[in-house]
Amino acid sequence: MPYWLHILVIVLLIYIAISFALYYLQDYMLFKPEKLPQNFQFNYDNQDFQEHNLITRDGAVINGILFKPKGKPKGIVLYLKGNSKSIKGWGKFAIDFTRHNYNVLMVDYRGFGKSTGRRSQKAIKRDLQKVYNKIKERTTEDHIILYGRSLGSGFAAKLASMNNPKMLILDAPYYSLTKVTARYAPFMPLSILIKYPLPTYKWLKYVQCPIHIIHGTNDTLIPYKTSVKLSQVKPKLTKLHTVIGGGHKNLNTFESYHEMIHDILNQKPTNIDLSTTSINVKHSSKPNKAKT
Template sequence: MPYWLNIVISILIVYIVISIALYYLQDYMLFKPEKLPKDFKFYYENQNIEEHNLETRDGAVINGILFKPKSESKGIVLYLKGNSKSIKGWGKFAVDFTRHGYNVLMVDYRGFGKSTGRRSQKAIKRDLQEVYNKIKERTTEDRIILYGRSLGSGFAAKLASMNHPKMLVLDAPYYSLTKVTARYAPFMPLSLLIKYPLPTYKWLKYVQCPIHIIHGTNDNLIPYKTSVKLSKVKPKLTKLHTVIGGGHKNLNNFESYHNMIQDILNSKSQDIDLSTTSIHVKHTSKPNKTKA
């Protein structure tokens, strides 16, 4: 056998082995869950909370916490978190919404916290729709805000595409998870290997509510340009909020971020009479000739 053919075969074998490893190990690389015992007691200082469990049709249990504002509720934010730890730690972000008078529901995905069940993209999407349906039993959709953070942004976009919430807020979203992983494995056939493609851009095409995208300019995990690209999917419904200097995990440390949340939660969409603006004004450098 020629020497060059041995090299080609060796490279091909290594490529196949790496591909198989990526397929079977991607859950461990993508998800960084923190598991909690069933008797774990959630506690947040100065926060009024209720713990809830939802049993799914395949026997899994989805655990969540409802954070309640001190005043009368204006609505509810379904907060879909990122890919790490559990709602034990993520719960600290609820105050950013309860302070504005909103209930906040945070849930752990399968295998996170107290939630159980075998994880897959299809299963998580189904679980979150069941959670959304439970919320609809207690309130109307025009009082539901979907907030997706990092990994949760794709699932939030999918939920919004299937329902009619008041608005969709995406925090550090990705164009698709396949695109994100391609940065680290550019030569692998990820379109065939990835179990969680999460094509946010496809789902946004079917969203009919206002879309707010928040992203930091110094995000090294999911580049800011990703949100610029996403904002062009439904430009008439989308507003891009830029946190200058913000990274992927520290947006809550910026005052500008909290100003954005305040503006988003308290904003009321109003139709603009474009006939009164400069949008249709035609300018010319030639003076009009007057008749003598």
């Protein structure tokens, strides 16, 4: 066997081995779950909450916590968290919405916290739709806000595309999970290997409610330009909120982030009479000639 062919075979075998590893190990690389015993007792200081369990059609248990505000609820926020830990730790962020008198429901995906069941993109989407349906049994959709954080942004976009919530808020979203992983494995056939493509951009095309995107300019995991690109999918419905200097995991430490949440939750839609603006005024591309 020629030397060059020998090297080519070795490279090909290594490529195939890496492809198999990416396919079978991606659950371990993508999801960083914290598992909790079924008798674990949640505890949150100064927060009123109730624990709930939802049984799916395949027998899995989806565990969640409903946080309640001190005042009369204006609606409910379905908070879809990131890819790590469990709602045990994520629950502390509920206060950012309960302080505005919104109920907050956080659920753990399959294999996280007390939730059980075999995980897949299809199963998670089905679980979250069932959760959404349960919420609709207790309130109307114009009182439901979907909030998706990082990994949860894709699932939130999917839910919004299939339903009619009051609004959709995406926190540090990705264009698609395939695009994110391509940054780290640019030469792999990810369109074939990825079991969780989560094409946020495709689902946003079908969203009919107001869309708010929040992203930090210093996010090194999911670049800020991703949200700029996503904001162009449905520009008339979308508003991009920029946290200057914000990273991927620290937006809650910025005062501007909380100002944005306040404005998003409390703003009232207004119609602008564009006929009274300069919208149709165009800058001349040629300098005016001086009159003689």
